[in-house]
Amino acid sequence: MALLIALTALTMLAAVWRLLNGPTTADRLLSVQMLGTTSIAVLLLMAEWQQQSHWRDVALVLALLGAVISAALVQLLRPVQKRDPARQRGQS
Amino acid sequence: MAIAEIILDATLIGLLLVMGLGTLHTRRTGASIALFAGFGMILALVWARLGAPDLALAEAAIGAGLTSALLLRAASITEEEEISIPARRQWLSWLFVAVVFVWLALHVIRLSTPVDSPSLPNLVAGHLADSGVDHPVTAVLLNFRAWDTLLELLVLLLALLGFRQVARRNQHPYDADSHPAPWPLLKAWSRSLAPLLVVTGMYLLWRGSESAGGAFQAGAVLAAAFVLLRLSGQLPVVHWSRWTVRLAALVGPALFLTVAGASALAGEGWLDYPDGMSTPLILLIEAAATVSIAVTLAFLVSGEEEDIAE
Amino acid sequence: MNLALWSMAIPLVSGLVLLLAGPRQVRRWGGYLTLVASMASGLTAWYALQSTTIQLRQYLLLGNWEEGLAIRLELTTLSALLLLFTALIHGLVALYARFSRHGISHAYWPLSCLLHGTLAALWLSGDLFNLYVTLELLGLTSIALLTQSGARAWRPALDYLLLSLAASLCYLLGVAMLYGQYGLLDITLLSDMTQNDGATRLALILMTGGLMLKAAMWPLHGWLPAAHASAPTAVSALLSALVVKGPLFILWRLWSEVAPIDAAVQAGPLFAAAGIAALIGGGYASLRSPYIKTLVAYSTVAQMGYAMMALGLLLFWQHPQMHVALWLFVIAHGLAKASLFMAAGEIQNTLGTRRISALRGATQTVPIAMFAFAVAGGSLIGLPPSGGFLSKWVLLGPLLNDPWHWPWAAGVFLGTLVSAAYVFRAVIMGFDRVHIKRPDLNPDRTAQWLAMLPALLVWAMALSGNWLTAWLGGGGI
Amino acid sequence: MTLLLEALCIALLMGGLFFFLTGALGLLRFPDTYSRLHAVTKADNVGLGLLSAGLALSAADFQSTGFMALIWLLVMASGATSAQLLARYQREQDQQEPPTDGDR
Amino acid sequence: MTAVSTYLLTGMALFLVGLHGLLTLQSMLRRIIAVNLMGSGVFLVLTALAARVPDADPVLHALVVTGLVVSISATALALRLHGAIQRHREDDDS
Numbered sequence A: 001m002a003l004l005i006a007l008t009a010l011t012m013l014a015a016v017w018r019l020l021n022g023p024t025t026a027d028r029l030l031s032v033q034m035l036g037t038t039s040i041a042v043l044l045l046m047a048e049w050q051q052q053s054h055w056r057d058v059a060l061v062l063a064l065l066g067a068v069i070s071a072a073l074v075q076l077l078r079p080v081q082k083r084d085p086a087r088q089r090g091q092s
Numbered sequence B: 001m002a003i004a005e006i007i008l009d010a011t012l013i014g015l016l017l018v019m020g021l022g023t024l025h026t027r028r029t030g031a032s033i034a035l036f037a038g039f040g041m042i043l044a045l046v047w048a049r050l051g052a053p054d055l056a057l058a059e060a061a062i063g064a065g066l067t068s069a070l071l072l073r074a075a076s077i078t079e080e081e082e083i084s085i086p087a088r089r090q091w092l093s094w095l096f097v098a099v100v101f102v103w104l105a106l107h108v109i110r111l112s113t114p115v116d117s118p119s120l121p122n123l124v125a126g127h128l129a130d131s132g133v134d135h136p137v138t139a140v141l142l143n144f145r146a147w148d149t150l151l152e153l154l155v156l157l158l159a160l161l162g163f164r165q166v167a168r169r170n171q172h173p174y175d176a177d178s179h180p181a182p183w184p185l186l187k188a189w190s191r192s193l194a195p196l197l198v199v200t201g202m203y204l205l206w207r208g209s210e211s212a213g214g215a216f217q218a219g220a221v222l223a224a225a226f227v228l229l230r231l232s233g234q235l236p237v238v239h240w241s242r243w244t245v246r247l248a249a250l251v252g253p254a255l256f257l258t259v260a261g262a263s264a265l266a267g268e269g270w271l272d273y274p275d276g277m278s279t280p281l282i283l284l285i286e287a288a289a290t291v292s293i294a295v296t297l298a299f300l301v302s303g304e305e306e307d308i309a310e
Numbered sequence C: 001m002n003l004a005l006w007s008m009a010i011p012l013v014s015g016l017v018l019l020l021a022g023p024r025q026v027r028r029w030g031g032y033l034t035l036v037a038s039m040a041s042g043l044t045a046w047y048a049l050q051s052t053t054i055q056l057r058q059y060l061l062l063g064n065w066e067e068g069l070a071i072r073l074e075l076t077t078l079s080a081l082l083l084l085f086t087a088l089i090h091g092l093v094a095l096y097a098r099f100s101r102h103g104i105s106h107a108y109w110p111l112s113c114l115l116h117g118t119l120a121a122l123w124l125s126g127d128l129f130n131l132y133v134t135l136e137l138l139g140l141t142s143i144a145l146l147t148q149s150g151a152r153a154w155r156p157a158l159d160y161l162l163l164s165l166a167a168s169l170c171y172l173l174g175v176a177m178l179y180g181q182y183g184l185l186d187i188t189l190l191s192d193m194t195q196n197d198g199a200t201r202l203a204l205i206l207m208t209g210g211l212m213l214k215a216a217m218w219p220l221h222g223w224l225p226a227a228h229a230s231a232p233t234a235v236s237a238l239l240s241a242l243v244v245k246g247p248l249f250i251l252w253r254l255w256s257e258v259a260p261i262d263a264a265v266q267a268g269p270l271f272a273a274a275g276i277a278a279l280i281g282g283g284y285a286s287l288r289s290p291y292i293k294t295l296v297a298y299s300t301v302a303q304m305g306y307a308m309m310a311l312g313l314l315l316f317w318q319h320p321q322m323h324v325a326l327w328l329f330v331i332a333h334g335l336a337k338a339s340l341f342m343a344a345g346e347i348q349n350t351l352g353t354r355r356i357s358a359l360r361g362a363t364q365t366v367p368i369a370m371f372a373f374a375v376a377g378g379s380l381i382g383l384p385p386s387g388g389f390l391s392k393w394v395l396l397g398p399l400l401n402d403p404w405h406w407p408w409a410a411g412v413f414l415g416t417l418v419s420a421a422y423v424f425r426a427v428i429m430g431f432d433r434v435h436i437k438r439p440d441l442n443p444d445r446t447a448q449w450l451a452m453l454p455a456l457l458v459w460a461m462a463l464s465g466n467w468l469t470a471w472l473g474g475g476g477i
Numbered sequence D: 001m002t003l004l005l006e007a008l009c010i011a012l013l014m015g016g017l018f019f020f021l022t023g024a025l026g027l028l029r030f031p032d033t034y035s036r037l038h039a040v041t042k043a044d045n046v047g048l049g050l051l052s053a054g055l056a057l058s059a060a061d062f063q064s065t066g067f068m069a070l071i072w073l074l075v076m077a078s079g080a081t082s083a084q085l086l087a088r089y090q091r092e093q094d095q096q097e098p099p100t101d102g103d104r
Numbered sequence E: 001m002t003a004v005s006t007y008l009l010t011g012m013a014l015f016l017v018g019l020h021g022l023l024t025l026q027s028m029l030r031r032i033i034a035v036n037l038m039g040s041g042v043f044l045v046l047t048a049l050a051a052r053v054p055d056a057d058p059v060l061h062a063l064v065v066t067g068l069v070v071s072i073s074a075t076a077l078a079l080r081l082h083g084a085i086q087r088h089r090e091d092d093d094s
Helices: A002-010 A012-021 A025-050 A054-080 A085-091 B002-025 B029-049 B053-077 B090-112 B120-131 B136-144 B146-165 B184-207 B215-231 B243-265 B278-302 C002-020 C023-054 C077-099 C108-124 C128-182 C187-193 C198-214 C224-230 C233-243 C245-258 C261-288 C292-317 C320-351 C367-381 C387-401 C403-430 C445-461 C465-474 D002-029 D033-058 D062-096 E003-024 E028-050 E058-093
Strands: C058-061 C072-075
Touching: A002 A012, A002 A025, A002 B002, A002 D002, A012 A025, A012 B002, A012 B029, A012 D002, A025 A054, A025 B029, A025 D002, A025 D033, A025 D062, A054 B029, A054 B053, A054 B184, A054 B215, A054 D062, B002 B029, B002 E003, B002 E028, B029 B053, B029 E028, B053 B215, B053 B278, B053 E028, B053 E058, B090 C128, B090 C198, B090 E003, B090 E028, B120 B136, B120 E058, B136 B146, B136 B278, B136 E058, B146 B243, B146 B278, B146 C002, B146 C108, B146 C128, B146 E058, B184 B215, B184 B278, B184 D062, B215 B278, B215 E058, B243 B278, B243 C002, B278 E058, C002 C023, C002 C072, C002 C077, C002 C108, C023 C072, C023 C077, C023 C108, C072 C077, C072 C108, C072 C187, C077 C108, C077 C233, C077 C320, C077 C445, C077 C465, C108 C128, C108 C233, C108 C245, C128 C187, C128 C198, C128 C224, C128 C233, C128 C245, C128 E003, C128 E028, C128 E058, C187 C245, C198 C245, C198 C261, C224 C233, C224 C292, C233 C245, C233 C292, C233 C320, C245 C261, C245 C292, C245 C320, C261 C292, C261 C403, C292 C320, C292 C387, C292 C403, C320 C367, C320 C387, C320 C445, C320 C465, C367 C387, C367 C403, C367 C445, C387 C403, C387 C445, C387 C465, D002 D033, D033 D062, E003 E028, E028 E058
Parallel strands: none
Antiparallel strands: C058 C072
């Protein structure tokens, strides 16, 4: 079981590599999402391994917050590209 | 089995260090922030590995969730900047860090064996029955060391006050004009996600007295729901100038102080809950604190701008 | 003990009430409520002080839990005196802020009340982690107060915030190490257990570093002048007179109680030497400063040198008289600095410039504020019979007795010379009658008198010197 | 029966792990954002689904099974939605800037 | 080398990395993150210390929960100040 957890955790390295190397913002957000899902998997496995149900609560919160973040941030990140000061002032 | 645990620990620690270093020293701001969000998730796993469910919950909600939302919002108003560090003296400072680390490590490593004499965990376990709740962490937070928690609520409040004062006259970064309208999909998604968040927040609060969870975690999850709804444009701007909003932000510390003062006046002493009243009082305080924490965090994260006309 | 708790709770509650009330109401009666709260808090602190003369050391285990499990609140003569001092300064500053013509925004009142309550909580706390929380609270309150002066304070506020956070984390790491080693957070219990070994010393170093940064002690003072000089006048007065004293108090408790005595003796000379460096370095920077408020802010750095020196020598010799000197000094400096900042602010507002050259002819244009500046400066220098003189006299007593201690005494004299130099530089400029800078506005006489009030009190301190030394001497270590 | 159940459980867990590994591989090796998006979401959802199914088989009570089902649904929905949002975001970016400048 | 001691050392390392970042980095956003890393390091030390006893020390967990809240509120304030300074600068430029 522990080995399974460890191996699952190891797959996060791939996501980190993608995080560091991009190249696009969407890629990075995607990697964060991947990290989140893997963390959830690890937490669920740990709940089974240690027979403790509170890790499932943590997994639930992580899933919820992950969903909030990835949804909210797409919205937040959109105007970054438009934030060309000259153009913005020109419009207003 | 042992080897597997070592692999797990090594993976977690490796990830933690790589992401920690990466978030500071990677060249792009976007990558840095995404790494920080991932860092929070790994940290939640580390708390789980170290047997700290309350922390894992708090980290998942606050560290991985709200802090990265904050950072991303900050980055969305900051120009993308690439940092370049002069490589000349870089190795010297790292050498210095390494030396200090070795020096600290030599002392710290000795702390890894538990102390034998008066140990607080035993004291907590011994008095848990009298504390009014079943979960030791909640008992510490709201009974044994309630004074810390009361001051903590004030810390949160003061952060909000400072936050409100900055840029009062300027316009807020997130206003409807500069951001495109949210996609319908985002709207629909947040409409279905928000109730789930609220239910989870309530669940965490309710579970707090017997298991991991409590006011801080619940407040953070509720705040996340609020932020999501605000971002997708489904809630109106909340104004600090409304007294109800101020009351919601203040009710936690105010109720806590009232209980403390009343117990000093009429009861045994400051924050000494009367016998038999601990459980209801703690629940009341926790509920009030959750409201305050949720409102305050929601303000801090969504960065509401308010009464300019004041 | 309950009296002391009320002295803390009154400002906290009034702060919350002021927050709940709308801006319009706060504008109308916020100042008065603050004044009443500080007076009530001061009154209860006075009675608490009376009670400590009967019972020197009182403590309360919160929630009546067992020792070690509960947070301990402690009331000694010193903490009662500090409660009184906090209420006094807060009241005086509130008086100035309320009646000065350059009024302050309504957001000031709840924050200053909360600052008062936080400091009271700090003076009373006897628990390492609880002290961490009060430190954080103090830091955030100061930031919130600082940001009131608008955009020009943002940058200093951000620097201050980051450094202050880093400092409290250093402190917290030290607390973690002490807890790791002894399993306790209670200062009184820890004081019996600590041993002089590597891990304890490391923890003490970490905590000291953090606290020195927070108290702006040389060489970790870099953030202070910008932050204190950019705040609104009343806020600068509070920050310089009160806020930097909080970490100093924790530092004193740490080294005189938690630290094993041989470690404290080893560290003493280092503190004292850093104190002398602060006196000279801060004084020199103050002498060179082109702005009035920066001069006053650097003088805080310099004056904290005396406190550090008294602390260092207290640890080195374990001489109770040094304890008296340290806290006399803190009180005298608080009063003088409040006056100095308010006078500087008044001069600056009336003359319409921040530059020190504007002081030319100030004895004619803003005579009362200039007089307050000189009087408060006199206490900083240590002219008799001011409070500053009193504290220095107590400090010098043991130093002059023994020829081996004369180098330290020389340090004190050197510091006195430097502070005389920077105070006189400003005052002499005030007597310049040739190049008078005409005021932009009519001088505000009430505000100037209010700025004078703490300075008069610090001179009156010498009259009550006997009581103060008796209180501090009896209730000390 | 129990043996069969255990074998099935292990098979499911292994399957989950396999999908996580392939997802990681896809994230590493696929050439552009859209295909990476595809790889990650597919693999993650199936991986987590198989894992939860495996765990549910060995779980003692219904509560934890329900919890895992909830989490899985949540992750799936969130994955689907955010994949949509991310893809649109990426397209918006691509339309704004010439595709040769993929460094954003 | 037990698990506790490795995590203790990791906490220390994170603290130092954060401190180093705070002192050497130019970008304000990175410095804010650096302070957060320092905080995480300290919390890791505290939690590792808590894991020394069988059922994990609840006092330390409570302390870290308290610390986490301090750190997010301070981070929010710092980021707000940072954003305000940036916008102010932009306004000055134009």
